[in-house]
Every structure is written in structure tokens, then in C-alpha cells.
Amino acid sequence: MTTSPRSVYRKGVDVAVGLVGSEAVADAWDAPSALVGMTVGELAAHLARSVLQVEWYLDGPLTPDAPLVTAVAYYGDLTGTAEPTSELNTGVRERSAQTAAHGRDALVAAVVAASDRLRERLPHEPADRRLTVGHRGHTLLLDEYLRTRCVELAVHTEDLALSVGSDVRAPASTTAVAVDVLVGAARHRHGDVEVLHALSRRERATTDALRVL
Template sequence: MSRADHVAAFLAAVDLTWELANTAPVRDSWSQESSCAGMTVGGLTHHLLNQAGNTARGLQADPRPDEPIPLLAHYESAAWVRADLDDEVNVGIREGDNERALAGPDAVLAAAREDIDALPDLLTRPRDPDTIFIPWQGWALTTEDFLTTRMMEMVVHGDDLASSVGLEAPTYPEGVITPVLGLLTGVAVRRHGQTAVVRALSRPQRAPEVVSAF
């Protein structure tokens, strides 16, 4: 997939995320518990929309000369990937998003809209090196790999948010879902092994009970 196609796919995922977050069921359920235990619908919406915000902030920061790490190495190194739901790193994520959601849907959506509107211009600016440093992790990814991580977050948490308010999950274009499924499959293979994932996809009678990427 070309860089232009990758950017177009990312922006399509952002648009679908915005449409879901801006629905009446989400607004009406803002303070209720979401499908993600310990996170309100508002907190989950903030977390979902913040994928666009994190991208905008990453693109606005000056590129650093750090050598980017491979995409799957990012998930091997990130503390939250193997942490339990009640571990400090995951509790901190949930509490932070819940707290920011207390500003209410209008404020959260307005702030997200500013980030979203800035993305097309930011994504077409030349960057040297073409990487994004992730301050909360301490390493850099190529810009395209970073966009893939954000698309994965939007797809997974888009389903979480839709299920929280009784809506159908968004249907994403091929340019979004193909790299996201490739990423999830790659992480699952590293966690559970090649045979387990192949069987889960093709031989359910021999498949392990769980091959979740996270």
C-alpha cells in the first residue's frame, strides 16, 4: 500500500470514528458503564477519539533522530500489552480517559474535531525523518507504522463503543481492515504460536480456546 493510500485509509477510519462518537446513543449514555470494564461510555469515547489527537500531536512534534523500532516489536515492548486489566498501567489509562470525559460530550467532541480537522494538512507535510516519537513509550515508529497502530485502536475500540450503546460496529474499508488484521494476527502469532493461529482460522476442531492478540 502506498503512502497516499495509507493516509487515505487512516483518514477514513478517523471519519468513521467521528461518526460513531457523535451519535445520540453515545451522548445519551455518556456517564454509563461501557463494554470496557471500569470505563464509562464517555471515557471510552475520549480514548477512541484521542487516537486522532495523539496522531496530530505526534505529527506536530519535531521529528527525532531515534531509529524507529519494528511494528511488532512495539507490541512486545509496550507494558500494557501483557498487563492484567487491574494492573497499574491499564487502570491509569481508564482513569485518565474517564476523568477527561467529565468535561462532557460537547467539550470532548469539540476538542477532537480540532485535531481531526488538522490531520489532512499534517499528514501531507514532509518529515525528515518520517517517524513519530511516542513519548509515553519512549521509542519511535515510522509514520506509517504509527498510523497502523492508531487504526487498530480505532477498529477495536470502535467495536467496544458500538457494543456499549447497542449500535452496529462500523464497517471499515479494505485499506483499514487489511493492515489492522495483519497487525492483530502478527501479535497473536507471537503470543500463541503459528500453529495455534492457523488452527483458529482454519481448523476450529483443533484450535485452542483463545488466540487473542491482547
């Protein structure tokens, strides 16, 4: 079984794009989603950005000589993840609303086209290909960034599916990468002892170490 980040990401993208373009999402576009403060359309846009942003950042400016950030550190260093009004979560909602504002048809057309282009492009990008994430300023290897997108695909495919009563979920391989990254982020943020307690001795835990996002 192929487990490269690029192939696992592609599998997750195929499922997510199908869900974003589904009639169930179209019918509920303006309804509240499973995430507080976001409509179904805005959540669909947020999920779609896991495809759109890869192309944007591949074609965008690269910060020269920037230290490389891993997928684990990308999430492990986040702050304000549990606070709805944090700068992080406010920014997510604002960017999602901006993307959704173009309308359902425009979003579906854009994400399908980007997915098709990435299908052809990703296999030909070199192993040392870097990109800089515009809104955070981090520079990652492409494959590490795709591991972060597997997290987004796994988490938000389920969020969107639950919002419209669908049983669609990300592929098992995409979810496995997401779990690997998030457990690594928990270790990065809280240390191995706290993660050990969260997994085996909750009565000794001093924090909710496994809650990363």
C-alpha cells in the same frame, strides 16, 4: 483502491469522529460502556485519542537516534493486555478518564478540530517522518504509527457502538489493516507454530495465540 496507511486511517477517523459526536453517545455519556471499568464517555475519549494523539506526537519531542519500532512489535511486545488491573490497562483507563473529564462538548470540538487539521497535514508529511509515543517512549515511522491507530479505531469503534446500541463499524479497509497488524503481533509474540495451531488445530494449541489485546 488506495490502501496507504494514511488514507485508510483517514477513513477510520471519519467514522470514529462521527460516532463520538453522535447523540447516542451524548445521551449515554455517564452510563457504563461495553468495557468493564469505563463509562461511555471515557470509552469515547479513548477512541478520540486515536486522533488527538497523532497530532500531539507529531508536534511533541522526538527521541533522537531511537531504534524504530514497527506496528507489529508495538502490540506484540505488550504485556498485561488480558489483566484488568495491569499497569497497561490501568494507564489506558486513567488517560481516558482525564480526556473525558473536560466534558462531551469539549471532546467533540477537540477531536473534530484535530481531524480537520490532520486531513490537511498528513498528505504533506514525508515518508520518513518519525514520532515518539509519549507514554511508551517508542519511536515509529508515522505510517507505522497510523497502522497502530487503525487497530484502535477498528476495535474501539465497535466497542463504543455496541455500548450505545449502534450498528456503526470501522470501514472494511481500516479493519483489514487492524487484522494484519494483530495477526503479525500474534506471530511476533507466540511464533508461527502457535498461530498455525490457533487457526487450524486448536486441540494442539498451548496458548490463546490469537488474543493480542
